Amino acid sequence: MATEYGQDYGLPSEPGFGRPARARRSRLPAGLGAPFEGRSWREFGYVLLSLPISILVFTYAVTMVSLGAGLLVTFLGIPVLAAALAGCRGFGVLERMRARSLLGLQVAEPEPLRAPRRGASAWMGAVFKSGTSWRALLYAVLHLPWAVFSFTVAVTVWAWGWSMLTYPLWFWVFPAYVGQDGLQLYGDETHQVYLDNPFEITVTALVGLLFVLAAPWIVRGLTTVDRVLVHGLLGPSRLATRVVELESDRGVVVDTAAADLRRIERDLHDGAQARLVNLAMDLGLAKEKLQEDPQAAARMVGEAHGEVKTALQELRDLARGIHPAVLTDRGLDAALSSVASRCTVPVRVEVDLVERPAPAIEGIAYFTVSELLQNVSKHARATWAAAEVWRVENRLLLQVVDDGVGGAEASAGSGLAGLAERLDAVDGILVVDSPAGGPTRVTAELPWRGRR
Structure with missing residues (x-):
């Protein structure tokens, strides 16, 4: 239902739904606290898991589709392709669950398969006709190159950041076990540069701090693309969503029309119809008394005239409630x-x-x-x-x-x-x-x- 409550309203999952939520105060500013937030580590975990999962899904999709396309000359090609699309739909369910738990992305379930009748052939036809199946296959193909890129960037930034930030804690390993003064920054046959004096170690740690502070925001930007892919390819299509909305709106319109008809029927039955019945009875009695008691008959006719006016007013009010003439x-x-x-x-x-x-x-x-x-x-x-x-x-x-x-x-x-x-x-x-x-x-x- 498209209703909003006031000017400030929150999500149903947040405290204070329907009223301004109390702001949560953090001890650290947003930029300094991001590397230690649970959200940052969940997003980083999502990126780490994306690579092995996307390799698995890509391998399955390409292998099954290639095998099915090659077997189309036989009767086995159609079932293999249907199994490939069905498997991609299943992977789509897992990906929506993973995005929901690690990214907090709420994606509605796409429209289910609708087979006109039972049987393997009807099921395969429904799989091929479903846009969800083909979008899931497209996701399986497109997500691998993006997963490789995001995995490489995220791991590189996090690894370099934390290793440089903690360099003052482990630089002693080089003179103790490697036989050099520190981490080699540059070297050739005639000249070598090592990070070994206090100033260079401090600068290295500061640069590492910058990487650590920037890493959560870089990962968050990378997962934004994942959110778009999951929402756009694994969620319900706009057409399907619109169809559901129209079906719901049609039900509301039908219920509203039925309620209006019941109201009109009740108003007619309890109002004008009841008055007209009483009016008919009064006129019948007045007709019987017309010969023997003309004055009583005239009085009853006068009362009936008042009932007619009241009934006409109720009919006018009812007509105004249906559609007023002044509006037209x-x-x-x-x-x-x-x-x-x-x-x-x-x-x-x-x-x-x-x-x-x-x-x-x-x-x-x-x-x-x-x-x-x-x-x-x-x-x-x-x-x-x-x-x-x-x-x-x-x-x-x-x-x-x-x-x-x-x-x-x-x-x-x-x-x-x-x-x-x-x-x-x-x-x-x-x-x-x-x-x-x-x-x-x-x-x-x-x-x-x-x-x-």
Whole structure:
């Protein structure tokens, strides 16, 4: 559900979800503490493991695909290629787990295989038709050269950094066991340079410190590419993700339409229909008394006339709830002004639109503002409210502000949650900013579609 709570919100896995998280203070600055953080060592471990794993996966993928391609002239080629793709999918599962545990990368599972029927041939057809299988094969091929590069860079930087930083602790090995004054920096037949005096040893350690401090950030940059590869090739495709979103939105639209139909049926049954039944009974009694008691019959007809007026008003309110005529005829400005006039607090309405949006978007915008103003009347305990509508490029923005007690939340089961689901069904967004004590500011975004 595309709903945001206020201005500061954290990830569900972090403390303070839905409210500003308390900052964690570190005893060391970020640059100095990075070499000792668990995250840095986990990323370094990820790079170290990438090389042997990528060699294994690359060897499997290339061998199986080559074998399957060579056996295509026989009936064995198709099963071998299917097994190659299925194996790459399995390696993809392991890689997602490794990225999740060492890099903290949360990648959703891709779409599963969907075989139309049971059997080996149907399964192989599903493997070949799945884009996930081919992306996993592409990952197996592309990851090896990158793993070799990142392994070489990471190990070189870490090894040089720590060895140079700790050089003052082990430089004595050279004069004691190697027969030279220190680590040889340069040498030819006539001239040799050794790192042996205190100044050179200190400079070496300082250079090593720079390497140690830079190594975590270099490794982090290398793992950024791994994150992109895992997310882009081993996660769900954008098309599949969009299909899932559309399926969910379709369910929301169907449920919303069914709920609206039930509401209309209930309003008709409990309101206008009940009154019309009573009206028919009263008119029947008045007809029977017309000859024997004309005055009572006239009184009953008068009462029936009042019932007719009430039933007509209820039908008008019901029709306005389905789709108000003023919205169709005069647009959002007039329709929202009509809604504001029925609110229990003074409402300032401002609609800044050069042209009218498509009827469907206009209707959703109307009912969104209408429901928000109803919430102001029922729950806000406000003294004033404002409703604004404007357009920014290809988005239609709505905002309702009140000076009430605040504390509004789009929690599960609330009216704001249902409103957010309706907006989400058309790629809209609902943002609720309602601190305790107020004021409350609810902003909605809808895609702009003009009238044809």
